Amino acid sequence: MQRRGLRALRRSEPVPPATAFDVLVLDTMGELRDFYAAADVAHVGVDHNVLEPLGIGKTTTVSGGWNPTYPSYPIYRALSDAGLLCEAQTPAALADAWADALDGRLACTLEPARRVLTSGPSSLQSHLDILARMAALDPA
Numbered sequence: 001m002q003r004r005g006l007r008a009l010r011r012s013e014p015v016p017p018a019t020a021f022d023v024l025v026l027d028t029m030g031e032l033r034d035f036y037a038a039a040d041v042a043h044v045g046v047d048h049n050v051l052e053p054l055g056i057g058k059t060t061t062v063s064g065g066w067n068p069t070y071p072s073y074p075i076y077r078a079l080s081d082a083g084l085l086c087e088a089q090t091p092a093a094l095a096d097a098w099a100d101a102l103d104g105r106l107a108c109t110l111e112p113a114r115r116v117l118t119s120g121p122s123s124l125q126s127h128l129d130i131l132a133r134m135a136a137l138d139p140a
Contacts, residue, residue, distance in 0.1 A: 004099060041101040043094065047072055050079060054113050059101045061086045061094060075117070082116045 001008050001023055009021035011028045026035055033052060036042050042053035043061045047070040053060045062085050066076050079085045086106055088094035100106035 001095065003095070004102075041098055043088075043098075050076055050085065051113075059086070059106055061088050061097050061101070063087065063094075064089055078116055079113050082112075084112050084116060 006022040007020065008023040008025055009015060009019065010025045011031070024035070026032060036053040036058055037056055039053070039058055041061065042058045043063075044050045044053060046063050046065055047067050049072050050060060050062060062076070064087050066073050068077075076085070080087065086097050086101075088097045097106060
């Protein structure tokens with residue numbers, strides 16, 4: 001951000017209302033959806049929902065190291081395996097990815113993700129299949 005001359009502000013920092021900034025770093029709870037809508041680029045923290053910003057058409061970056069036991073992992077893995085997530089492992093890589101995104105050279109958006117996520121069976125169908133197998137085991 002410094003290289004591009006951008007001024008950053010953390011949401012949790014107490015600042016006067018008229019403080020000028022170029023980048024708002026969200027480090028508070030319960031506000032992401034509203035801010036994703038207003039953002040040009042979004043970064044999703046490890047083990048969080050990548051579909052929120054992608055779903056509203058925002059270029060999205062992520063960090064690696066996701067926990068396979070978290071509910072968000074299958075979506076992360078499917079999109080990552082398809083090369084549709086813009087992963088940045090270091091602060092420098094994240095800065096480069098965001099510079100590319102702001103210059104229009106990086107687009108990790110929902111449409112390609114939707115094609116990957118709808119290519120397999122639906123969640124509903126998966127659950128119906130499980131229930132059918134359970135019913136077949138039940139002697140009642």
